Amino acid sequence: MARIPYADPSLPEHRDAAEAIRASRKKIGHLHRMLLHAPPIAAGWITMFDAIRWNSTLSGKLREMVICRIAAINGASYEWAAHAPIALAEGMTQAQLDALPAWEGSALFDATDRAVLAYCDAMTRLVHVPDDVAAAVREIFPPRQLVELTATIAGYNCVSRVLEALHINGADPLPEA
Incomplete structure (x- = not known):
């Protein structure tokens, strides 16, 4: 509850x-x-x-991939349950979703995915993104999309923190409105 x-x-x-x-x-x-x-x-x-x-001009697949990765890192099951179906609809495969918690050891992610996931991991876990990780995404994305990616990662870290701090659970009964 x-x-x-x-x-x-x-x-x-x-x-x-x-x-x-x-x-x-x-x-x-x-x-x-x-x-x-x-x-x-x-x-x-x-x-x-x-x-x-x-x-955002960022692809839906990349957006949902980072949202699900954030949910996996932060243990935010509500966020995962809400966004995994959207990730599939946006082009991720079930195998990629299954591999997302340990993406570093998976061959299912291409070079762009890997750069984005490394950036997501650094923002989520370290806050201070290492220069080499930032350079990798900067080489892939124009400034607008890099800002969109960064805001997406920052925003959904906020979502997971609100969800988890307040114990928001999609199975909780909601009183009639």
Whole structure:
């Protein structure tokens, strides 16, 4: 169970943020129900993650690969469960998903994937990215996509940390709204 109760989207102070979430996501899931306790954060969250997910020029496959890698590193099962099906729809194979927790020893990832995963690992585990790892992705991506990749990795590390700190679980019952 979550560490605090999920917010009620029908409360007057939550309505505007709840409508922003519904407009983007069609439903208000566990994470967003929790974020509604802080309506400005919930609304800003949707704006930021809509930009990362829908307005980026980064390929969907790479985006979802790093999201799943972050989930694997951080032990964020909710994040993994939400994004593994999207990763498959965006072009990752089931074998790649299965190998993602130990990608370094797998031959299933090409040179671009490996550079991106090394960058993701460094940002997630070390924060300070080594120069050689940064240089590898800088050689592959133009500045816009490098910023998009970096923001995606940073953003989804934030997601996993919120999920895990508050014990948000997709199996938790949500009260009627």
